[in-house]
Amino acid sequence: MPERYRKQLVRMISQHAHSEIVGMLPEGNWITRAPSLKRKVGLLAKVQDEAGHGLYLYAAAETLGVDRQELVDALLSGAAKYSSIFNYPTLSWADIGAIGWLVDGAAIINQTTLAKTSYGPYARAMLRICGEENFHKRQGFEILATLSAGTPEQHAMAQDAVDRWWWPTLMMFGPPDEESPNTAELMRWNVKPKPNDELRSRFIDLAVPQAQAMGLTLPDPELRFDEESGHWRTGGIDWEEFRRVIRGGGPMNRERLAARRRAHEEGRWVRQAAEAYAAKRAAAKAPR
Numbered sequence: 001m002p003e004r005y006r007k008q009l010v011r012m013i014s015q016h017a018h019s020e021i022v023g024m025l026p027e028g029n030w031i032t033r034a035p036s037l038k039r040k041v042g043l044l045a046k047v048q049d050e051a052g053h054g055l056y057l058y059a060a061a062e063t064l065g066v067d068r069q070e071l072v073d074a075l076l077s078g079a080a081k082y083s084s085i086f087n088y089p090t091l092s093w094a095d096i097g098a099i100g101w102l103v104d105g106a107a108i109i110n111q112t113t114l115a116k117t118s119y120g121p122y123a124r125a126m127l128r129i130c131g132e133e134n135f136h137k138r139q140g141f142e143i144l145a146t147l148s149a150g151t152p153e154q155h156a157m158a159q160d161a162v163d164r165w166w167w168p169t170l171m172m173f174g175p176p177d178e179e180s181p182n183t184a185e186l187m188r189w190n191v192k193p194k195p196n197d198e199l200r201s202r203f204i205d206l207a208v209p210q211a212q213a214m215g216l217t218l219p220d221p222e223l224r225f226d227e228e229s230g231h232w233r234t235g236g237i238d239w240e241e242f243r244r245v246i247r248g249g250g251p252m253n254r255e256r257l258a259a260r261r262r263a264h265e266e267g268r269w270v271r272q273a274a275e276a277y278a279a280k281r282a283a284a285k286a287p288r
């Protein structure tokens, strides 16, 4: 395996794993305040799924000869990136709907193509993750559709969430192709089967009619259907905001890293106990 291929895969898979784990925080914030038992159960299951996705992805990265602790340290020190989207706050219950519909919806588009990536352990993790993400997207859509069809206050809450999450979701697909330093190399090796802009456009084409079906508008006065290409076209994306967020200057970057560092510290005794138990079992099995 060429060293550069390995390095690129470690970068991409580990950042993906970090995104899943940090991505538990914005939604986890609403578990205690879900509006009904049914919603609470659904949200708990979703957040738990994201932890599982992080686990499959760290395990896939480990097949490339890296140590998981090394990867976690890179996240906690701020050296490794995770998806920009998780640096925005969840201000109302409708945000849980918007995350499921938009953020998981965007992730599915990206991950369905990654299921055909040239590195088997990553591709196989994607297959399983995509199945679960489909459930996430549907529960988000259903939350938003219910709110949108509810009282005027509930409708306004759904619209406000979509207004805040739409543009950051479009940024999830990464910078425009001409400003994406990794795309050409990753596509040559079929690590990344499709470029950023093509996936972003595919997502927009799916999201626009879904927003219309829910009676919600997308916060873009320049959004229009281009008859010639057969695709929806948006107004300009604020790439300055994207760069600021991935440099650590988003509204929630500090809180997200602080929460992960705290969880890591508070979980130290669990890791130690698990290691002690594993060592004890191994010793008991060893031939005397």
Ligand code: BYC
Residues within 6 Å of the ligand: 011, 012, 015, 016, 017, 019, 020, 021, 022, 023, 024, 050, 081, 082, 083, 084, 085, 099, 103, 104, 107, 110, 171, 172, 173, 174, 175, 179, 180, 181, 182, 183, 186, 192, 196, 246
């Ligand atoms: N945020 O050359 P480019 C989920 C960085 S979680 C932050 O285009 P590449 C969920 C990029 O890393 C699913 N950074 O990069 C979980 C690079 O910097 P470095 C998350 C970004 O790799 C919980 C630089 O910008 N999905 O679904 O060719 C709850 C230049 O970019 C971002 C994945 O992780 C960004 N948005 O393409 C709910 C998918 N975009 O590393 C839901 C896996 C770019 O050189 N990853 N950067 O310092 C990928 O598909 C690709 O890595 C990307 C970027 C499309 C994200």
